[in-house]
Amino acid sequence: MTDLHLFAIVSTVVAALAIALGVFFPALAMGRAISSALDALARQPEAEKEISRTLFIGLAMIESLAIYCLVVALIILFRNPLLEYLLK
Template sequence: MPDLSTFTLASTVAAVFGVSLGVMMPAIAMGWAISRALDALSRQPEAERSIMRTLFIGLAMIESLAIYVLVIVLIILFRNPLLEYLTQ
């Protein structure tokens, strides 16, 4: 019977790494999008409604990526599909 504590530790480390990347990359993308929107607003203040609407839609899409990563990592942590192969 294989050692389950090593597998559990490895999957936890992988989950932490996945969450850190899955949150860091959308955060960078959000900062970049906000920066570009502010640049566009400073150049064309009359297009504020269009720029802000597009910015909020883009930010919602970026944030949904971070939520998907969190859901997948929680599924892997609490219901690891590979764990059943180790207990046989």
């Protein structure tokens, strides 16, 4: 196995771990946010608009973390900046 093959395998494993952790933790945060919002709605139904608006903004922020992890993983897989140092 050459250094290039080993580098490709390690890069793929790191990208897979980045996606796995980058989706798992935001998913937990989204579940907790939705649970808290439903609890708040059950306690104060008259504040539905404010709670819903804040919930959707928070969910968008949490989802952006997962998207950032996806972008970093795609960079690692398809345009790895460390690959040019290995080829020299």
